[in-house]
Amino acid sequence: MMESVVMSIGKEAISQKEPLIILFDESATEELRKFSVIQQFKTKDIKKIAVGDCLFFDDQKYTIKSVGPVANQHLEEMGHISIVFKEAGSEDQLANALYVEPFELPNIKEGTVIRYA
Known part of the structure; x- marks a missing residue:
């Protein structure tokens, strides 16, 4: 299992109109930070994510239904992944x-723990 902590949330990172959250690690540029949730990993061991795995934002559980072809690579290289709630x-x-799934945005704040399980 991998864990990260939300360090900051950009002003335009979360919108009820777009069912999408963009995650980056702390290497994100200032421009990207406006549209992103910045996460800091507790460990350097990035696990490969697969369909059927779960994603937690604190106690809010989501089931992974599809994994994009470069999602794991981007997560490992720059802590970057997009989470789509549709x-x-x-x-x-x-x-x-x-x-x-489910198709609803989680409640995220600074300090939220994200678990990839």
Whole structure:
């Protein structure tokens, strides 16, 4: 299991209109930080994420339904992954995304623990 902690949340990172959260580690540029949730990993061992795994924002549980082809690579290299809270379409799927259920945004604040299990 991997764990990270939310260090900061950009002003434009969370919108009820877009069912998407963009995560980066602390290496994100200032411009990216405006649109991102910055996470700090507790360990350097990044586990490969697969369909059927779970993602937790504190106690809020999500099931991973689809993993984009470069999602694991981006997570390992720069702590970057997009979490999409809707059905994965065959044509418009993001290459760096995890598509999860339920289709509702989590409550996130600084200090929220994200667990990849």
